Amino acid sequence: MVPISSIAQETSVPDVPEITAVTGSSSAAQGLPAAEAALINQRSQEALEAAREVSLHTNATSIAQFQDQINEAVERATGGRVWDPEAPREPSPRTSWGDPDLSGYWLAVSYVPMERPDELAGKPLFTREEAVEAFARGVFSDASVDPATVHYDWKEWGMGSWQSPMIPNLRTSMIVDPPDGKRPAFTPEGQARYQAQARVATLESRSLLERCITGNQGPPRIPSIRNYGESQIVQTQGHVVLMTQVNSEIRIIPLDDRPHAPDNIRPWLGASRGYWDGDTLVVETTNFNESVWWTRNRGTSPDVNVTERYTRIDDGLLLYEVTLEDPQTWELPWSYEMVWPKMDPPGLFEFACHEMNYGLINVMRGAKARAAENVDR
Structure with a gap:
């Protein structure tokens, strides 16, 4: 298992773009012809850069503010329950x-x-250790969302997904x-x-x-x-x-x-x-x-x-x-x-x-x- 500290170092860096892990989609222009997709992605990047120029905060300052809460969320996941779809009910x-x-x-x-x-x-299920590691990556990436790229910075209101009772999941x-x-x-x-x-x-x-x-x-x-x-x-x-x-x-x-x-x-x-x-x-x-x-x-x-x-x-x-x-x-x-x-x-x-x-x-x-x-x- 990758150490949690290594995951934090990988993800808590300035200007991490908004993650797409929860939707499974990597592009707003998915499914369009290449020329149209390129134009949409270009305009999205232009809007992103403009927002960052006028933003009062960066994700680096945001991470610093919430670092203790982030660590607590990962520690709860490491020692807590993991959803196993094959477990008895x-x-x-x-x-x-x-x-x-x-x-x-x-x-x-x-x-x-x-x-x-x-x-x-070919891998429908993680091991427990892999599931916790994937969860930790999600927590750090979610908390690292650049405040300039979103309509609301949910963690400011205690509404980030990582601030919820969510648990790790064996499913991939x-x-x-x-x-x-x-x-x-x-x-x-x-x-x-x-x-x-x-x-x-x-x-x-x-x-x-x-x-x-x-x-x-x-x-x-x-x-x-x-x-x-x-x-x-x-x-x-x-x-x-x-x-x-x-x-x-x-x-x-x-x-x-x-x-x-x-x-x-x-x-x-x-x-x-x-x-x-x-x-x-x-x-x-x-x-x-x-x-x-x-x-x-x-x-x-x-x-x-x-x-x-x-x-x-x-x-x-x-x-x-x-x-x-x-x-x-x-x-x-x-x-x-x-x-x-x-x-x-x-x-x-x-x-x-x-x-x-x-x-x-x-x-x-x-x-x-x-x-x-x-x-x-």
Whole structure:
């Protein structure tokens, strides 16, 4: 195992770019033709350098400020629990009416990449020592995020992923099927849809989260470097309610065997129906609104079928499993999983966001300035 001090020395250096470990994506221009990708990456680098010039802080000063907390997070991981997907599980606790009890506050947070890195091909699981080392690298990289490169410097508010109850994970990728830990290939239709969406840049095509219409917390839930997914689950005898802090969204999931919504009903978050399979809550979501473009699953058609499985592992851990099926987009269904640590009260806070804030207006101003320079693509 690489000494923790060596990892700290490798990562806590000035001007480390924002990490992408939690998304598994290394480029904002992924999937585009080479010329377009190069232009986007060039502009991203220009914006990064400009932000650093005016920033009041560097990641070097930030690391110095939080060094003790960083060391504590790594020490807890070194001597604490590591998630082993093959370990035996205890029966889930029960509600007063007998259903598995999933209630509480949970965090959708992980340093495990969505797709398995090429250098780990054929290795679905780490050893415990390797998992702790990977976690430590994630902690130092996360804490080293250059404050000039992000909308908020989360660690200033105690909201960095490494400041949460997250634990190391033996998995080398969140994707468990296909077995190689990679998303399946796009169909020709899915590839064309992906590239068409990636090229579009209009007022109407901006992210719905950017416009504060809907959040970025699914379904399905995917960890984000910006919002690591604070959630609350509330149960009744006939419904399960899933609430997220981001955009204060609420999913009310009936458990009464009612049929799926008719095809012309297309809510922002799709239409969900749930049922119990032993200790596991199974939620099937269909009827997605075609205006919802998933940040990390571009190209998906509104007819995708998302199946989520929620299982209480113990008092402090919830297993979240997802399968996505969309023959219009991918050649095969694919599945991923992550574990959610429990979060102590007070739980969720207000997410004060409203459409047409300054961000969207300034994006359009910047686009017009680019067009005036005759460099708009």
